[in-house]
Amino acid sequence: MSKTTSDMKTAYDPQAIEAGWYARWEREGLFTADAKSTKPKYTICLPPPNITGELHMGHALNHTLQDICARYRRMAGYEVLFLPGTDHAAIATQNVIEKQLAAEGMTKEQLGREAFESRVAEWYSDVGETIVSQDRILGASLDWTRLRFTMDERYVRSVLTAFVEFYERGWIYRAPRIVNWCPHDRSAISDLEVKWQEHHDTLYFIRYPVEGGGDVVIATVRPETMLGDTGVAVNPNDERYQKLVGKTAILPLVGRRLPIVADEAVEMDFGTGALKVTPGHDPMDYDIGQRHSLDIVNAMNPDGSMNVPGLPYDGLPGVEARKLVVADLKAQGLLVEEEPYTHDVGHCDRCDAIIEPLVSEQWWLRMDKMRDKALAASEAGKVRWHPERYERTYIDWLRGLRDWNIGRQLWLGHRVPVYHCPNGHKTVSVERPRNCGECDSSELTQDPDVLDTWFSSALWPFATLGWPDETEDLRVFYPNDMNSTAREIINLWVSRMIMTGLEFMGEVPFVDVAIHCQVQAADGRRMSKSLGTGVDPRQLIQRYGADAVRAWAASVAMSSQDVRYDESRIEGYRRFCNKLWNATRLVLASGLDGSRAEAPEPYSLELIEDRWILSRLAAARTAVTEGIEGFTFQDSMWAAYAFAWNEFCDWWLEAAKDRLRAHDATALGVAAFCLENLFRLLHPFMPFVTEELWSRMPGGRDYLMRSWWPPDLSLYADGQAELEFSALMDTVEEIRSYRKSITGAPPKGGAVKLELDRGPDWERALSLLAGVAVVHALPPGKPLGLADGSIVFPAVAAADPAVIAKKVAELEKELERVETKLANQEFIAKAPPDVIEKLRERAADLRAAIDRLK
RNA sequence: GGGCGGCUAGCUCAGCUGGGAGAGCGCCAGCUUGACAUGCUGGAGGUCGGGGGUUCGAAACCCUCGCCGCCCACCA
Numbered sequence: 001m002s003k004t005t006s007d008m009k010t011a012y013d014p015q016a017i018e019a020g021w022y023a024r025w026e027r028e029g030l031f032t033a034d035a036k037s038t039k040p041k042y043t044i045c046l047p048p049p050n051i052t053g054e055l056h057m058g059h060a061l062n063h064t065l066q067d068i069c070a071r072y073r074r075m076a077g078y079e080v081l082f083l084p085g086t087d088h089a090a091i092a093t094q095n096v097i098e099k100q101l102a103a104e105g106m107t108k109e110q111l112g113r114e115a116f117e118s119r120v121a122e123w124y125s126d127v128g129e130t131i132v133s134q135d136r137i138l139g140a141s142l143d144w145t146r147l148r149f150t151m152d153e154r155y156v157r158s159v160l161t162a163f164v165e166f167y168e169r170g171w172i173y174r175a176p177r178i179v180n181w182c183p184h185d186r187s188a189i190s191d192l193e194v195k196w197q198e199h200h201d202t203l204y205f206i207r208y209p210v211e212g213g214g215d216v217v218i219a220t221v222r223p224e225t226m227l228g229d230t231g232v233a234v235n236p237n238d239e240r241y242q243k244l245v246g247k248t249a250i251l252p253l254v255g256r257r258l259p260i261v262a263d264e265a266v267e268m269d270f271g272t273g274a275l276k277v278t279p280g281h282d283p284m285d286y287d288i289g290q291r292h293s294l295d296i297v298n299a300m301n302p303d304g305s306m307n308v309p310g311l312p313y314d315g316l317p318g319v320e321a322r323k324l325v326v327a328d329l330k331a332q333g334l335l336v337e338e339e340p341y342t343h344d345v346g347h348c349d350r351c352d353a354i355i356e357p358l359v360s361e362q363w364w365l366r367m368d369k370m371r372d373k374a375l376a377a378s379e380a381g382k383v384r385w386h387p388e389r390y391e392r393t394y395i396d397w398l399r400g401l402r403d404w405n406i407g408r409q410l411w412l413g414h415r416v417p418v419y420h421c422p423n424g425h426k427t428v429s430v431e432r433p434r435n436c437g438e439c440d441s442s443e444l445t446q447d448p449d450v451l452d453t454w455f456s457s458a459l460w461p462f463a464t465l466g467w468p469d470e471t472e473d474l475r476v477f478y479p480n481d482m483n484s485t486a487r488e489i490i491n492l493w494v495s496r497m498i499m500t501g502l503e504f505m506g507e508v509p510f511v512d513v514a515i516h517c518q519v520q521a522a523d524g525r526r527m528s529k530s531l532g533t534g535v536d537p538r539q540l541i542q543r544y545g546a547d548a549v550r551a552w553a554a555s556v557a558m559s560s561q562d563v564r565y566d567e568s569r570i571e572g573y574r575r576f577c578n579k580l581w582n583a584t585r586l587v588l589a590s591g592l593d594g595s596r597a598e599a600p601e602p603y604s605l606e607l608i609e610d611r612w613i614l615s616r617l618a619a620a621r622t623a624v625t626e627g628i629e630g631f632t633f634q635d636s637m638w639a640a641y642a643f644a645w646n647e648f649c650d651w652w653l654e655a656a657k658d659r660l661r662a663h664d665a666t667a668l669g670v671a672a673f674c675l676e677n678l679f680r681l682l683h684p685f686m687p688f689v690t691e692e693l694w695s696r697m698p699g700g701r702d703y704l705m706r707s708w709w710p711p712d713l714s715l716y717a718d719g720q721a722e723l724e725f726s727a728l729m730d731t732v733e734e735i736r737s738y739r740k741s742i743t744g745a746p747p748k749g750g751a752v753k754l755e756l757d758r759g760p761d762w763e764r765a766l767s768l769l770a771g772v773a774v775v776h777a778l779p780p781g782k783p784l785g786l787a788d789g790s791i792v793f794p795a796v797a798a799a800d801p802a803v804i805a806k807k808v809a810e811l812e813k814e815l816e817r818v819e820t821k822l823a824n825q826e827f828i829a830k831a832p833p834d835v836i837e838k839l840r841e842r843a844a845d846l847r848a849a850i851d852r853l854k
Numbered sequence: 855g856g857g858c859g860g861c862u863a864g865c866u867c868a869g870c871u872g873g874g875a876g877a878g879c880g881c882c883a884g885c886u887u888g889a890c891a892u893g894c895u896g897g898a899g900g901u902c903g904g905g906g907g908u909u910c911g912a913a914a915c916c917c918u919c920g921c922c923g924c925c926c927a928c929c930a
Binding site for chain 1: 856857858859860861865866867868870873874877878879880883884885887888889890892893894895896897909910911922923924925926927928929930
């Protein structure tokens, strides 16, 4: 499929070039993993995007990283499974649909459950398609034959099986506890789904009379919750209140008798040091209540309104109740003081409603055993984190882990596979049972709760491969090799995959965890659709090409800090594509053909530039490979970029142009060898342009994507050539600099006399690159000093004294610095000899250069 | 309240185990040189957040302060 250069435009056009390749790769089956392959396997299960909308920059970044790993491993000889999928994201999706309905002036209750579900199904299908198409234009080499969705029948079976297995181990139980209640979603949510926002509220000081005389003043920001008070607590060490402990306070407005207890949790220096205890509506109070056997009063309805029958506040929304309570207290003279107070208030991560802690009967999953296994696995080094520091984030969270509230009271999600009979028995089963397991009743109703969406995500690395069935995929492709995510879901997701993987599969679900950075908007704000700071990856791809977007992603993703979005960097990589395009065009136009594309013999090369560029290629190959394997993709990208542009194009092509025009076989061979290897090295990062250029190289060619990764090239490493060429570059740059700074110096021409005999090849290259003649005797004129000789420009009788003076001054300044250092006895005594030697040489060079100029 | 990350050229960022401050973009000047003006060449621009310390030598290591960001946390 070799093509000619005649149809290569002078400018690279990503739109035109990228269009066809994805379909061709897919048609060839290059994305499809073969479970029967004898190659070593490499597995990545793409973190399933929430099916709540199209993919954003974070996804583009993350999917690119994984695709780099997948493509690299394929080339390196692995059988790669890169499995795609999407997550139903119960609570998030429900909110998206609810918002749409609200915009249409409707609620899901008005719509009805059935219509709501079909609306969701439609949404899933639309968004699913969008997501798939986005991954395609990005070039993600996903195995679409294995596309999964967390609501697929098979996946649902995995989820229910996990529930049943946990239940049978006795780890799932139902109990009333204080939970984070979202009044909007009318569901409990987990601690991790609560986000905290700063609020400016009022701290109210309220007097509670004490039986037998006296009173106690408490402070609260939520006076309405006092209606659910069942105690008052003080710190046992608080001398002010010692006398009160054991007495009883009377709850204003309600009249309830409140035991006054002593508890360490009470901070003496907050407020008055006395705390109203509301076990039904505050997590800390709940714990205090447990310790002192206080009653629990549930003073709130699921919609957040007050549940205080018999009181005037009954049924009022919280805010209204608060106003009324405060007014009543004031009227009775029990409101002692009000002061402004700033604190954090929990909001629902998905709908932003203020979370009301309340006691509710929920499904819980015991985490202690799984936590211990996960900790042990970490200790044994079974999971490697990149960057390493995130391991601590994860371990610290694990250590403080409490039981997981897995039940949700939502319309969307996996229904809890528990069936209740009229006699109060529970039957737990993956398949819907016909009869109650205990009393044989056939009147079974399924538990109304659904599971936390993260419960199903936790099973992703093996449920996607067929678990609980012992499928071939599961046997071959588990464990996965890497998982790549944003740090915000380390605890929500990564930790739970590790725990369930160990529990059900007996092995950690992946070896490497890569945590990529966050992309912020250009102004440093969070990228988000609602803020209007989001950037659509599809638009970027349209403007700059997928390759440019991917190269940018690779160059920022594993940065130690979050990066601000900077479009000029993406544009820079589009120019890089153009550079590759044109460098290839040049080589191809020089008459490269199949017979001339042999790999050069390592020891047969004569010319300095050839030896040098191949040595650089060998170094680039090592750096790119190490970058991918070490999850520092920016190092790979940088190494490939610098090799391609700053070494191959800027120097080698310039030095070899004449030989290429003359169809010199060696030059063509070196050019082809460099380009081919460069295409291989860049392919994981920039698959489209490399595949296209590869296809234009001579010879019958299979897909680059299916080709092999360059083996170690250190046979070409040539330290001597690097030294010599480096001296050559310095001299060329000196000469160019003179040309620009000396009036009358011509753009080409001039005679150089070298002090060292560098040999004819070096001299030829110098002559070519610097546009000078290398001579043994300088023509008349004022010689200008070079580090390695002198130059005389024609028509420049005398160099501009100002320029010379400036140059001398610069050199003298540096010489002074070096000499000061060398004069330092301590430096001479303690610095390593090679450092001293280098400095002495530098001093000598500087002195010589100054002499030549004077 | 704990923990983590960041503060380097006008902007966005590299600088690994301490030995002559870098890139891309932008800016200035010069190039329609037969791959590329999406280019080439030269150049200007930096008290490496502040202050201490360790060291012959610190952008890098230690301490401290200051901002910015994130994660975790049951002080009403």
